[in-house]
Amino acid sequence: MTIDDHKSHLVSLGKFLNQFQVVESIKDESLPSNDSFFNQMEEKIDNAVHYNGWFNRENVIFSLQQWSKALTEQNLKLWLADYDLSRSGGKTVGIVMAGNIPMVGFHDFISVLVSGHKVLVKQSSNDQQLLPVIASYLMQLDSRYEERIKFTKEKLEDFDAIIATGSNNTARYFEYYFKDKPSIIRKNRNSVAVLTGNETKEELSKLGEDIFRYYGLGCRNVSKLYVPENYDFDMFFKAIYDWNPIIHRDKYANNYDYNKAVYLMSEFKLLENGFLILKEDKSFGSPIATLFYETYKNEDQLNRALQKNKDRIQCIVKNEPENSEVRFGHTQKPQLWDYADNIDTIEFLLNL
Incomplete structure (x- = not known):
């Protein structure tokens, strides 16, 4: 053939x-x-x-x-x-x-x-x-x-x-x-999104696709945000509000209720809007209905953090991506040449 x-x-x-x-x-x-x-x-x-x-x-x-x-x-x-x-x-x-x-x-x-x-x-x-x-x-x-x-x-x-x-x-x-x-x-592996604070509501709304598609279960789903210090999440919450019907899905709602209860009993500081919990955390794999975030002081600090954790990150998502980064709304729309873990599957198969 x-x-x-x-x-x-x-x-x-x-x-x-x-x-x-x-x-x-x-x-x-x-x-x-x-x-x-x-x-x-x-x-x-x-x-x-x-x-x-x-x-x-x-x-x-x-x-x-x-x-x-x-x-x-x-x-x-x-x-x-x-x-x-x-x-x-x-x-x-x-x-x-x-x-x-x-x-x-x-x-x-x-x-x-x-x-x-x-x-x-x-x-x-x-x-x-x-x-x-x-x-x-x-x-x-x-x-x-x-x-x-x-x-x-x-x-x-x-x-x-x-x-x-x-x-x-x-x-x-x-x-x-x-x-x-x-x-x-x-x-x-998990995917992360980098916010600068200069994104519009319309741009942030596209990020909802990366967070909520497949309920966040894919390695290409965004499970963590990097945001500048003192970032105001108000516009982010407004931008993703169209995804609020997801809370009517029983399995998602059960995870939301459970994780919220655990975090509150542990007295963690949270932000939430009725269908998504934001928790400041250095980890990458956030639970269902939860999104971790971490702040950065400047671009150099951010780049060091991304480089240090490159083996744990599937996609880096930005509004204005560079090189192999992914633009908002496209993590679950990979091209045929977007290889998981950046390992060229075809090249591996050709060398057998």
Whole structure:
């Protein structure tokens, strides 16, 4: 299978995913092999929401739509242009997927395929509805995928390399268990936003997307703010107020109530607006419905703090980003070339 074959199939997949909407999905009769897979995907979207209380339909559809926008001919060309994909292939790569947000392991999945390898997938029980349908759709487009895609619920065996994502605790297990194999082992990371105090309400409102999308469960979600000393949070609270319906989601509300009670009993100083708690804290992984913040005196101090903690940070979010930083509202809209932990997955796969 050539790289052009892969690109063509992924473009078709992107068009397939584009059909699915929050209110009413619209079937595209022109798509190949769409009759059975359209209804099957709708069913699995409902199942994903049923089996995981954090996966509401809006967030599942958001994920599918982002992948639809990513899988275009132009994006695929830009992503793969600088790699020599002719020198790869033939290995079996195991992927241990996380389940914190919908389709979180999909980038690893397509990276293995376009690199010419076989993929052996072990999904999280929290997110095992959607990807098998997508894999079946690819197999329908090209039967050669049948020999290159396999799912397992058992212990991974007979593989040449591994990509595994989990917590810091599970990463230690992964590092031991897979110590004799080439690997990418991903641990806990969080994203931070830097505020200067000069942002407008409209600009800050975009930051709400980075904080609340997927209830803040993704490593690309902003879990901490860096703000200048004596920062006034009034405009920030006003800017994110449109997200207040999130408190009506039971699981989110339960976390909000619990964390607020714990903090109050511990006599921590808090700021809150009825659906988000702000707590001054040097840590990065804030609990659900809580956002940590830390103050800085000047830009030099801020840059030192960011550099010191670079291995704990997934994204740095700014209103006016530089280099690899991300602008407000785009943490959960990564491009194909935005690699997790800044590890080039394709380059790793090409060197197997």
